[in-house]
Amino acid sequence: MSPKLREAGIVGVEFGANVTVVQPVNLYGCKIGDDVFVGPFVEIQKDVTIGRGSRIQSHSFLCEMVSLGEYCVVAHGVMFINDLFAHGGPARGDTSLWKPTRIGNRVSIGSNATILPVTICDDVVIGAGAVVTRDIAVPGAYAGNPARLIREFNQKEPV
16 A cells, blocks of 8 residues: 655745745745745744744744744754643644744744743743743743743843
8 A cells, every 4th residue: 555645845935035945844834034044854834924034943843823023043853832632632633722822023942942832022042942831921041841931131131
């Protein structure tokens, strides 16, 4: 019996100016702003928005319902999740059970972090390997599982 084969590729993407994409990637139905970099082995699903000047490094996964602000960095191997298994298992196509993720501007997310459906304000650093389970409303550095504030940023301090 032969498997059903599907090709990774770029389909139905709205690109801004001066975008760099390193193949292979799987990008479909998303919107990518000006001056964005997308590394290899990245998947960005439909209805995702990537803001101007952001960088998505290799092996990262941005599922449906993610909005990433301007000048963000998503390091290697970052996973975004929109299904919280509300009924004890995967939603299995029932997208009404999925929840959105909103990432502000100038947010840096470290390698292998996992971002559940949350809202993260501007000017935040998420440490490598962190698991963000709750909204973040205070600019600062967050790390751990679950991610916790380890240092607030002074409003005048550059991120």
